[in-house]
Amino acid sequence: MGLQLTRGGEYAVRAMTYLARFPEGHVASLRDIGRAQDIPESFLAKILQSLVRSGLAVSQRGAHGGFALARPAAGVTMRDIIEAVDGPIALNQCVLWPEDCSRSGDCELHKAWQRAQAQLMDVLDSVTLRTLAPQPVA
Amino acid sequence: MGLQLTRGGEYAVRAMTYLARFPEGHVASLRDIGRAQDIPESFLAKILQSLVRSGLAVSQRGAHGGFALARPAAGVTMRDIIEAVDGPIALNQCVLWPEDCSRSGDCELHKAWQRAQAQLMDVLDSVTLRTLAPQPVA
DNA sequence: AGGAGACCGGACAGAAAAGGTCCTGTTGAA
DNA sequence: TTCAACAGGACCTTTTCTGTCCGGTCTCCT
Ligand code: SF4
Ligand code: SF4
Numbered sequence: 019m020g021l022q023l024t025r026g027g028e029y030a031v032r033a034m035t036y037l038a039r040f041p042e043g044h045v046a047s048l049r050d051i052g053r054a055q056d057i058p059e060s061f062l063a064k065i066l067q068s069l070v071r072s073g074l075a076v077s078q079r080g081a082h083g084g085f086a087l088a089r090p091a092a093g094v095t096m097r098d099i100i101e102a103v104d105g106p107i108a109l110n111q112c113v114l115w116p117e118d119c120s121r122s123g124d125c126e127l128h129k130a131w132q133r134a135q136a137q138l139m140d141v142l143d144s145v146t147l148r149t150l151a152p153q154p155v156a
Numbered sequence: 157m158g159l160q161l162t163r164g165g166e167y168a169v170r171a172m173t174y175l176a177r178f179p180e181g182h183v184a185s186l187r188d189i190g191r192a193q194d195i196p197e198s199f200l201a202k203i204l205q206s207l208v209r210s211g212l213a214v215s216q217r218g219a220h221g222g223f224a225l226a227r228p229a230a231g232v233t234m235r236d237i238i239e240a241v242d243g244p245i246a247l248n249q250c251v252l253w254p255e256d257c258s259r260s261g262d263c264e265l266h267k268a269w270q271r272a273q274a275q276l277m278d279v280l281d282s283v284t285l286r287t288l289a290p291q292p293v294a
Numbered sequence: 295a296g297g298a299g300a301c302c303g304g305a306c307a308g309a310a311a312a313g314g315t316c317c318t319g320t321t322g323a324a
Numbered sequence: 325t326t327c328a329a330c331a332g333g334a335c336c337t338t339t340t341c342t343g344t345c346c347g348g349t350c351t352c353c354t
Contacts, residue, residue, distance in 0.1 A: 019242065019243055019246075019311080020160070020161065020162035020164075020165060020242040020243075020311085020312080021159065021160065021161055021162070021165075021238075021242065021245055021246075021247070022158070022159065022246055022247065022248065022249070023158060023159055023247060023248045023249075023269075024158035024159070024340090024341065024342085025341075025342065025343095026158075026341080026342075026343095027158060027159075028248065028249075031265060032265070035265065047299090047300070047301090048300075048301075049300090058342085058343065058344090060343065060344055060345075061342065061343050061344085063301080063302085064303095064342095064343080066301090067301085067302070067303080070301095070302095077300090077301060077302085078300085078301080078351085079299095079300060079301045079302080079349075079350045079351060079352095080298095080299070080300060080301080080349095080350050080351025080352050081297095081298065081299045081300065081350095081351060081352040081353065082299075082300080082351085082352065082353090083299075083300045083301060083350085083351075083352085084300075084301085085301090096265075096268060100159075104157065104158040104159065105157060105158075107159055108159075108160055109159070109160065109161060109276075110160065110161045110166065111160070111161075111166075126287060126288045126289075126290075127169060127170070127173065127234075127283075127288055130234060130279060130280075130283045130287070130288070131161075133279050134276055134279040134280065137275035137276060137278065137279055138247075138272050138275060138276055140275065141268060141271050141272040141275055142268075142272065145265075145268045149264060149268070150264045150265055150268070151264075152264075157340075158340085158341085162311090162312065162313085163312070163313065163314095164312080164313075185328090185329070185330090186329075186330075187329090196313085196314065196315090198314065198315055198316075199313065199314050199315080201330080201331085202313095202314085202332095204330090205330085205331070205332080208330095208331090215329095215330060215331085216321095216322090216329085216330080217320075217321045217322060217328095217329065217330045217331080218320090218321050218322030218323055218327090218328070218329065218330080219321095219322065219323045219324065219326095219327070219328045219329065220322090220323070220324090220328080220329080221321080221322080221323090221328075221329045221330060222329075222330085223330090
């Protein structure tokens with residue numbers, strides 16, 4: 019393989035999409051999210067921690083605690099979520115860190131990867147949680 | 157990380173691009189390619205084997221042997237090369253094997269990944285070895 | 295005040311993939 | 325015949341992925 023989304027990334031988007039289905043501010047517990055989205059709960063705990071640390075979600079501790087979106091669904095993109103849990107997206111190392119490759123100065127391949135990355139980001143930046151969960155349930 | 161080209165994929169494109177810089181049919185040895193492109197030779201051996209098995213390169217055994225492109229440079233794309241060594245490209249599992257995910261029937265996220273994949277393939281299919289190595293050296 | 299419910303944080307661990315290495319065999323041209 | 329060069333497979337090390345576990349902490353509810 020190679021060049022594929024991690025399980026963690028997929029889970030993160032699914033979890034956030036689930037939260038976006040509720041009215042703004044609604045809190046759902048780890049257990050609820052895991053059950054609803056078929057995500058192992060102890061793994062999901064780690065993923066949600068990343069999302070909280072990245073400021074995409076907020077957590078409520080104690081009884082009746084859980085997680086909620088930190089901002090309106092329309093303002094959170096697929097890219098935001100994936101980068102929060104998997105780190106920066108770079109189809110090839112040199113796209114984000116050109117200094118790592120001595121050839122990057124005049125490399126046609128480099129330019130190709132930059133175009134590919136730009137096209138990918140176009141999609142990832144344009145899809146928000148509102149796109150993924152259009153109608154909040156009452 | 158996650159979602160990044162493998163080292164093997166990068167090496168493969170570099171090796172093929174090197175071959176494309178010579179007149180059609182020119183044979184270069186493993187050693188030559190490895191030295192010119194800074195690729196560990198024993199690893200490169202494996203990569204070239206994959207390329208030969210996939211029909212993108214041909215090999216010549218015995219003294220003065222080596223590797224050459226199997227077809228004109230303009231007919232070999234980035235995608236061909238990467239898929240030959242890393243297997244099929246799928247930004248998310250469900251893009252190529254939707255039956256693996258029970259949700260794939262009506263999943264907005266799935267559609268998003270399909271768009272992203274299509275954009276990526278547009279670039280990868282449009283870049284050929286002729287693009288990467290415009291002028292064969294005499 | 296005292297549970298009980300729920301997240302926090304870090305250590306740990308098994309499995310898989312990435313990234314190579316090595317060795318023995320086979321080929322083919324000089 | 326010799327020897328340069330590829331073929332193929334076994335093996336190895338390191339890193340990343342995909343989780344698990346547990347003690348600690350916080351907060352609501354009674
Ligand atoms: S694409 Fe070019 S610049 Fe980027 S890593 Fe490969 S050789 Fe270096
Ligand atoms: S994007 Fe949708 S279809 Fe694809 S794996 Fe995730 S949930 Fe399944």
